[in-house]
Amino acid sequence: MNAVQIRSAERALSAGTWLIVAGAMLYSILTVTPLAAAHTPDRWDWTAPILPLVVDAAVVIVVRLDAVLARLGGDGGRWPVVLRWMTGFMTLALNVADSALKKDLVGMAVHAVAPLLLIVTAETGLAYRRAITAAVVALEAKQQTEREARERAAIERREEAARRAREEREHAAALVREQREHEARMAREQTEREAAARREKREREEAREQAERAERERREREREQREQDREQREREAAERVAREQRERTERERRERAALLSAGPVTEKLPEDDARAIVAAAHAEGMSVRTAAELCGWSVGWVSTRYAELREPVNGVAVAGR
Template identity: 75%
Template sequence: MNDVQIRSAERALSVGMWLIVFGAMLYSVLTVTPLMAAHTPNAWDWTAPILPLVVDAAVVIVVRLDSALARLGGRGGRWPIVLRWMTGGMTLALNVGDSALLKDMVGVAVHGVAPLLLIVTAETGLAYRRAIAAAVTALEARQRDEREAARKAAAERVEAADRRAREQRDHEAQVAREQREHEARLAREQAEREERARREEREHAEARERQERAERERREQEREQQQREHERREREAAERREHERRQRIERERRERQERTERAERDRAALLAAGPATEKQPEERARATARAAFEAGLPVRTAAELTGWSTGWVSSRYQELRDNPTPAPRALEGVAP
């Protein structure tokens, strides 16, 4: 497995891990909020989602930091383990608490699936990330060894070429000494020696030329190979960047759509509550008045929904006409 495949596996693990975490968080909030609301004074019902959100936030912190430590090859000690199991136990207890109080064993089993899956996934993801970090370390060590082996091989080739050059110079010196020693010989023998020396020089020159030509061809092939490798890496990097850009655009589109749908649901819930039996709190009344204004309802209908006077509602309508800004995000979560 190469480095690209290892990084791809790590990304797949991270995406799957966060999908399970956020799915379990959403399910936990939806499951635990009614239990907290049932055990909270009516005036404080709006605080019911806070506890599951706090516990799930601790789960997100543990998973995120465990992921960072595993990627760096480190360990956080005992306290991260305690926090991981404590948050998992709290999530499990909160999810099955309502069914357990009602002695509904089927409900306990059903509501225990998400937190148990979250606990096991957190431990398994940590083990996988540590294994991936070890694999990446081993791959980098192997690549360093290969580069070192290539460097040594190149040094050995240079040394062999120097040794051949020295042997060639020694041989030429020996030939020259032989020529000087046989200068006194007969002209025929001297001519033969000179012819033999010229022939050897031509052969050496041809050999050197062949060697230089082969060296030039080798360097040219290496340059072409490096150029192809560089182009391939650039192409892969461009493809990765384009893929990440598309994912980011799609994620932003889904988030905008979810916010719009959530605002529409909140507005419909405020309008579907019917005429108020008593005066609503001001923040909720403002949210109801905004929803009625955006739905095009008359001032009198909005006054009936909020329990406030028509004059107060008319003032809110005028403010909305004068300053048609979108509803604050904090009002999108007002419960009906």
Template identity: 70%
Template sequence: MNSGQIRSAERALSVGTWLIVGGAMLFSILTVTPLMERHSPKGWEWTAPILPLVVDAAVVIVVRLDSVLAALGGDGGRWPIALRWMTGCMTLALNIADSALKKDLVGVAVHSVAPLLLIVTAETGLAYRRAITAARTAREAQLNAERAERERAADEGREAAERRRREEREHAAQLAREQRDHEALLAREQSAREEAARREERERAEARERAEREARERREQMREQQQAERERLEREAAQRRELEAREREARERGEREREQQEAEREREALLSAGPAEERQEEPLGRRTVRAAWEAGLSIRQAAELSGWSTGWVTARYQEHRDGAKPLLEAVT
């Protein structure tokens, strides 16, 4: 199986799994909501869809994270298994509860189809993804082995070519040495006559080299001095930047501490004001409810402090909880 076929199988598995999950969630919401409406306190019937949505959200989390872990070849341990089966059993119980209370065996069987299919699909999809991950790993290992074999063969070819070129260079060098020896033999007589001139030329060349070497040494010394000066200036600049960064950090830390102290004083003032004689303005009421939520007060206490209804306060508490979820997920 090649990489394209593996990706196609993963897409088919992902699409099929989410179709089943989506259908089961929709069926569960439509089935459980009437049951929850009949068993909710009067005036709170609007909360009936919350429970099936929460349970189905847990199912989505389990399916999504299991797919990611399976793709990475990881194992979440016992807790993901417990959550997977707990959410599946909850979905099954909520879907068949209405028919079971009515002692309708046909209804129990019909309403158990979607939850059971969801449970089996979650387990089967996890197994399929692990198998696909293993197949991809084996495929990548095979490709890496083939690539390593090709590279080894290419290296051997390059080494053989390099050996041939080295032998050719050595042969050419040997011929050149023989040619130079022959030329030296012919020129030996003439070199004796020219030795004095060459010696004089060497002396002049050595004098020029000494002068150039001294000039280079002087230039090198000047460059070293300039380099040392630049390094000193850079160190001083770095020290200044570090000092400025520390001062800026101290200022920012002081600003944050002042803001935290102001927020704490405002929260204490709102909570110590006592029950409101009349409903507060909405911005003030929102701040009062948030202070109560951060202090861990109940919904009724927050309603007394702000003067708003418990339903309105419950909605605000839910907004704060929803806003805190991403932070908790980022921390975990």
């Protein structure tokens, strides 16, 4: 049996034990509560379920702690045994008491089933858990022994492999030494043959380098000449653009001056003309009121046009519409 099967058996045992405990607790509460209520003053009838709950809680504690101790291979001494049997007998006595007082043997037998099953299940579960713990310990010891054996075998294999590798390295080193000696002889002979070839090759390369150097110098002079020509063309283009920009600026200034030279008007100009005057006034830095006097439109309308001129549209300031 492997560890997975052992854990499966433990889960089955735990599930079955707690199912029996839960059923016995429920049955005990339903059976003992009427008996406790019948022997309790009327005003304290509500305390009747406390007694079976206390006894069943002790049963739960015993079952749970016995399971933990058994899994750990521990022994709680004689007091856990006393508590286990005492709670079992208390549960049995409370369940059959009502039928015993009525001298109902069948009722006693029926009500004794759950407590007896609980007592036997607790003892059997404890024995099972101890047996499972012993089996787990034995299985772990066996696995540990197998691991140690595998480790020793692995160490022996590594040592054997290391020995073989060392012998192979020594043999390979000897072969390499012989090969190096042979290669050294061949290299000396080859060196002598190549010396003359290198001298001849060097002379040819020097001649070729001189020719290439002369060609590179010629190309460099041509490239510098082309660069100078390009820079000259760029300077001329820049000067032409600057000149056109100055001319355009001067032309726009004259146009604005012409628009603004008319002075204040007494009535509203057409919207296109008013927009052109507002744009010119904005460009000249005039106030909103002055622009309104020049075009005849309201200050609010001119303020709106100024705001449009200040707001860029796609990165370009609006110059009127």
